[in-house]
Amino acid sequence: MRKLDYSGAIREAMSQEMERDERVFVYGIGVPTFSKIFGTTNGLQEKFGPERCFDTPISEDAMTGFGLGAAIRGLRPIHVHIRVDFMLLATNQLVNMVSNYIYSTGGKLSVPLVVRAVIGRGWGQGAQHSKSLFSNFTHIPGLKVIAPTTPADAKGMLTAAIRDDNPVICFEHRWLYWAEEDVPEEPYETPLGVGRILRPGKDVTIVGLSWMNVEARLAADILARRGVSVEIVDPRTLVPLDEKLIVESVARTGRCVIADCDWVNSGFSAELSALVNEKCFGRLKTPVRRIGFAHTPCPTVRELENEFYPNAKTIVRNVEEMLGLEPANLDSEDFFSHERRFRGPF
Amino acid sequence: MRKLDYSGAIREAMSQEMERDERVFVYGIGVPTFSKIFGTTNGLQEKFGPERCFDTPISEDAMTGFGLGAAIRGLRPIHVHIRVDFMLLATNQLVNMVSNYIYSTGGKLSVPLVVRAVIGRGWGQGAQHSKSLFSNFTHIPGLKVIAPTTPADAKGMLTAAIRDDNPVICFEHRWLYWAEEDVPEEPYETPLGVGRILRPGKDVTIVGLSWMNVEARLAADILARRGVSVEIVDPRTLVPLDEKLIVESVARTGRCVIADCDWVNSGFSAELSALVNEKCFGRLKTPVRRIGFAHTPCPTVRELENEFYPNAKTIVRNVEEMLGLEPANLDSEDFFSHERRFRGPF
Amino acid sequence: MSLPLTTVGSSLFLDETQKAKKYLMSLVSEGVSQAVSTGLYKSLFLARRSEEYIVKHYPENQMRSPMHMSMGQEFVSVGVCSALEGKGDIFASYRSHAAFLAQTHDTDRFFAELYGRMSGTGEGKGGSMHLAAPDSGHLLSSGVVATQIPVAIGAAFANARLRTGRTAVAFFGDGATDAGVFWESVNAASLFRLPVMFVCEDNGYAVDTPRAARQTFESLTEAVRPFGCDVYEDDSGDVESVYLLARRAAETARSKRRPAFLNIKCCRFLEHVGTGEDWHWGYRDKEATVRDWIARDAVITQRRRLLALGVAEQEIVALEGEVESIVRRSVERAVAAAIPGPERLYAGVFHAKA
Amino acid sequence: MSLPLTTVGSSLFLDETQKAKKYLMSLVSEGVSQAVSTGLYKSLFLARRSEEYIVKHYPENQMRSPMHMSMGQEFVSVGVCSALEGKGDIFASYRSHAAFLAQTHDTDRFFAELYGRMSGTGEGKGGSMHLAAPDSGHLLSSGVVATQIPVAIGAAFANARLRTGRTAVAFFGDGATDAGVFWESVNAASLFRLPVMFVCEDNGYAVDTPRAARQTFESLTEAVRPFGCDVYEDDSGDVESVYLLARRAAETARSKRRPAFLNIKCCRFLEHVGTGEDWHWGYRDKEATVRDWIARDAVITQRRRLLALGVAEQEIVALEGEVESIVRRSVERAVAAAIPGPERLYAGVFHAKA
Ligand SMILES: Cc1ncc(C[n+]2csc(CCOP(=O)(O)OP(=O)(O)O)c2C)c(N)n1
Ligand SMILES: Cc1ncc(C[n+]2csc(CCOP(=O)(O)OP(=O)(O)O)c2C)c(N)n1
Ligand SMILES: [Mg+2]
Numbered sequence A, B: 001m002r003k004l005d006y007s008g009a010i011r012e013a014m015s016q017e018m019e020r021d022e023r024v025f026v027y028g029i030g031v032p033t034f035s036k037i038f039g040t041t042n043g044l045q046e047k048f049g050p051e052r053c054f055d056t057p058i059s060e061d062a063m064t065g066f067g068l069g070a071a072i073r074g075l076r077p078i079h080v081h082i083r084v085d086f087m088l089l090a091t092n093q094l095v096n097m098v099s100n101y102i103y104s105t106g107g108k109l110s111v112p113l114v115v116r117a118v119i120g121r122g123w124g125q126g127a128q129h130s131k132s133l134f135s136n137f138t139h140i141p142g143l144k145v146i147a148p149t150t151p152a153d154a155k156g157m158l159t160a161a162i163r164d165d166n167p168v169i170c171f172e173h174r175w176l177y178w179a180e181e182d183v184p185e186e187p188y189e190t191p192l193g194v195g196r197i198l199r200p201g202k203d204v205t206i207v208g209l210s211w212m213n214v215e216a217r218l219a220a221d222i223l224a225r226r227g228v229s230v231e232i233v234d235p236r237t238l239v240p241l242d243e244k245l246i247v248e249s250v251a252r253t254g255r256c257v258i259a260d261c262d263w264v265n266s267g268f269s270a271e272l273s274a275l276v277n278e279k280c281f282g283r284l285k286t287p288v289r290r291i292g293f294a295h296t297p298c299p300t301v302r303e304l305e306n307e308f309y310p311n312a313k314t315i316v317r318n319v320e321e322m323l324g325l326e327p328a329n330l331d332s333e334d335f336f337s338h339e340r341r342f343r344g345p346f
Numbered sequence C, D: 001m002s003l004p005l006t007t008v009g010s011s012l013f014l015d016e017t018q019k020a021k022k023y024l025m026s027l028v029s030e031g032v033s034q035a036v037s038t039g040l041y042k043s044l045f046l047a048r049r050s051e052e053y054i055v056k057h058y059p060e061n062q063m064r065s066p067m068h069m070s071m072g073q074e075f076v077s078v079g080v081c082s083a084l085e086g087k088g089d090i091f092a093s094y095r096s097h098a099a100f101l102a103q104t105h106d107t108d109r110f111f112a113e114l115y116g117r118m119s120g121t122g123e124g125k126g127g128s129m130h131l132a133a134p135d136s137g138h139l140l141s142s143g144v145v146a147t148q149i150p151v152a153i154g155a156a157f158a159n160a161r162l163r164t165g166r167t168a169v170a171f172f173g174d175g176a177t178d179a180g181v182f183w184e185s186v187n188a189a190s191l192f193r194l195p196v197m198f199v200c201e202d203n204g205y206a207v208d209t210p211r212a213a214r215q216t217f218e219s220l221t222e223a224v225r226p227f228g229c230d231v232y233e234d235d236s237g238d239v240e241s242v243y244l245l246a247r248r249a250a251e252t253a254r255s256k257r258r259p260a261f262l263n264i265k266c267c268r269f270l271e272h273v274g275t276g277e278d279w280h281w282g283y284r285d286k287e288a289t290v291r292d293w294i295a296r297d298a299v300i301t302q303r304r305r306l307l308a309l310g311v312a313e314q315e316i317v318a319l320e321g322e323v324e325s326i327v328r329r330s331v332e333r334a335v336a337a338a339i340p341g342p343e344r345l346y347a348g349v350f351h352a353k354a
């Protein structure tokens, strides 16, 4: 197997599905232009022509309805937003139209629409370029929601999403685009609705969402050095959720930290916490903890960004507190390797 | 004191604030026209003229930005949406602009904007006219969110919202407009962020949101007859939340049902459940339960609507289960008085 | 069952057959075959009678959902859908009864949906505002103003790509042209060279807010023109005029691969939502509305035209009787049909592969 | 510090003083006083020099946030803000450096914000895309395309109601006119009779997508006209031309209580975001861009005009030196200023009554 980065995995999933099925196409603001959505659309227009890979006016609302219309009349659109923040202009179409079209036609129809939304911390992105908003979409019945963490999952889950006959929103954290691992070359589906244990452990379960699984791994390494065994569960699909995997893990460890890259209040971490508390009642050794953004709009200045965003250190400190451990000296750890790696302008 | 219904209470709050402060105005689609937003804008245009009470084009996006602009330049707008579903067109302005204007100007400015959104079951309203979406807004830092249940609270809280220098979203359940009680005539503020115990009890706490408090009261009456003492806590303000009141109540009763008129998954009920579980860890006798809409788009046909919407019966059954009681015979109860009262077309 | 509205309209030509004939013939610029004229009348009558049955049965409180009646405006969708001869893909607003029936002629599924029955278009889950029979080219109706418009351009794109030969049509009210998404859609359709038809059912009001309180265009049609559409306007109130216009527009759109915008003036006879009249609201003048529109009711006009064309009255009566019994039977079937059981609530949130 | 871009532009007139003078004078239709001409140059130079300092210091990675440079387009906001003589209420996009400086002349708070300092406009929380100095009439800049436009009409409404005598101005790119909310805003402003100015900084691209790949208008300006605005177009690339146009537009808007739409052609010299050039992207032709725009750089043009008007070169040099030292000192102050401490994170989510 060869190594592929997350961005390449996304591109390969789209490219292979476009090859396999003429009805698949990809579009959105800037999709075929120079920056290629972090490289994820590289070469697609060259390969499939401007009818199947194209740019649009800055009209997110109309272009979302466009995707719905194309989907219900036989095509399989992939609509890309270079920031979930801009997808807010599509809220009406996604929530009032896309989510309930199948249901209000009695379940007879299909809406094979994929919406890719880039999320994640950049570099002084500020309040309008940094949101995640998982829960605003997981809250809406009729939408599937995925957030793959690894390149292999990204390829398999996006492939499954493209083949799915229902609307799927795919959240991609921009820092993940660089992650590399072995990814099979042939097309494959990683089924939606099935979570994954990224790291087995026995003292505490970390349920990580998207990027926070990367932070969780770092935290787990640090904690392992002092003998704490961390299990990391990546739900991967937020809707439909693999409840069993999460609940069984927490039932085993008796402790749960939910690490989200979104606001905590009314976030998807609240849903996970509620779920775990309901299903593991009496089996928890300590209260479930939620980790996420500070409950403020995202500040631009780096020093406040570092306070705003949770990271491996936040996780370590929380686990230490749950286990009643003294805080370790973490001075020699590097918690900001990605922050440093990313450097403007965009 | 004289009796006033909820609709009249809302109108009186607006009218008195418009009298008190020239800068207050109210606008939105259909605001001054015949149906007067369930009567809540009756007489305002006649009294204050078309400059302070006016209709708009069907342009929710622009008209929300309009409100923000008016607010930051010295006026105090009240923007009304006859359905929260239509407010989805304003999501971009509310989430990307209104919520973070104060923060990204370093907290120096004020945004005295009130957005009123009507929610609630009607009469075969279907998927596009029936949402609540509390959590989609409580998730966003920088927005205050209120949902008064009683006429007196409606008047006092809306008055406080109008006087508040921050954006406030006010959710009004349409079935509440008929509720009547003693409401003081003079203007008064019911402070935001302070919850209320609607009924003291000791066996179980029901945290009710908006309309569900009405159902909770009915359920409490039924349960009282078999000796179960129910405490009903109405947070009233969802952001900022009166956590203490809720936590103390649940700590006392050891049992908690959260009754929401919204979807459960990633709903505000998840936030409340997470909170209660964190703060009452070890003091809960049974798992927290969440009650809300079925996780489907809202169906139109009455028979499925009755399955979709939770009501007093749902609450009674949940409390019975929590207490290990046999289900009571409820055949003689009337759970659908409002459904019957409401009769089309709108 | 007899209809007050229909009676008002019919009075116009009652004693002036010659004048009426001349007037009727002058309404259209080109001829259409008698078969088409008859077909148009049948469609109009089907829509009208169906809604008259709604008016009749609504108070029984068995169709328990808001109804936005097409009555008075049927000629728009009947003209357009007929012009496309079944090859239209229709996207409509909540005011979609006429569009649905003009496109599908399927009163069975229509009434079953209004009554909330398993046999309805959406097994009762959709209701009046969410009618869809994609197998018959009625793709959706939607209750949020203007939301259907961009969906139509996506369908037009798919139709072009898949060479289905179908023409996507968005029907919407004048109020929908307040919304930004309308302008975005027109621009995108033009940019992508999509032969989609934007049909504005311009009844002059959004609920009770008149156009002048919402827009400042001297002419909406002229405002749309620079967006790269071929634009058309019609204030004939006549189904054949609309039919011919729509045919021409559709042909031009297909051959030039350009969207068409049709602004068709019309009048909603009943209240915005519900089955009653609304004169007591006071936002429009009854006398003027009756004179300009209700008295020129397109259904009656078309009936008169058939007579003028030499169709025997008995033939028309027979056709009406046939339609009437179809409608009556559909209502009866709907009333008798199965109501979805509680187990249907969770069914169909997601598509189940067949 | 010397600027390659500026040098390119200056070559145009170097050896042809007479011709240049005639050309410069022909650019404007009415005269403006020499004081105004000088003021305009000063504003232009302030914006240009400030951005040149950004270009210089950006690689130090202390301004850690995306920058959308105004360079080349400054004459638009300088012309408009100057025409309003401080009585403008400015709403801008993320490409707002020039608009901010033209309106406020406040390089201290500007650089402090870019550096993320407590003394910035938003104590570093806003950054380049969220500049706001409401006390100086710069109300906001916003990073989501077109979002600032409706906010401006709300401010115009407040200004009218409160009789502040201020004129709200929305600056936005041509890309923003793809968005429905632009058309909604123009319609609403016209409907509410608001004397707001919609100023399109029409650089022909949204990132690297040219207008023709996004819109089908023959003329954007003509497309806006039916919405009830007075419309103006300018492709002079000249600050005085824009200044005069904006004055006229503002006067007309106020007296007729109608919005004005100004479509000002311009050219972004640098890449969409960031401080470099972007010829390697290949979406625009370097030679044509230099010929049509960079060689006619409005900053150089205005400097030449001052000379042509008889202003002594030393006077200009003195003015430039003055501006330069203001900018330099602002940068130094910003660098030295306090960074917000972690306790500031939770401060200011809500307004705290003073
Ligand atoms: C986005 C949105 N805003 C508001 C409403 C409330 N509403 C329902 S119908 C209507 C009027 C629409 O008028 P028009 O488009 O002319 O259609 P008509 O009813 O006249 O057929 C309004 C404002 C809505 N359904 N959707
Ligand atoms: C709603 C929205 N969609 C997409 C983007 C991404 N984006 C940032 S700038 C830009 C181009 C805008 O072009 P234009 O309005 O012409 O302004 P210019 O950058 O040329 O000044 C785009 C598409 C955005 N910021 N907001
Ligand atoms: Mg209308």
Ligand SMILES: [Mg+2]
Pocket (backbone or CB within 6 Å): D173, D174, D175, D201, D202, D203, D204, D205, D206, D207
């Ligand atoms: Mg541009």
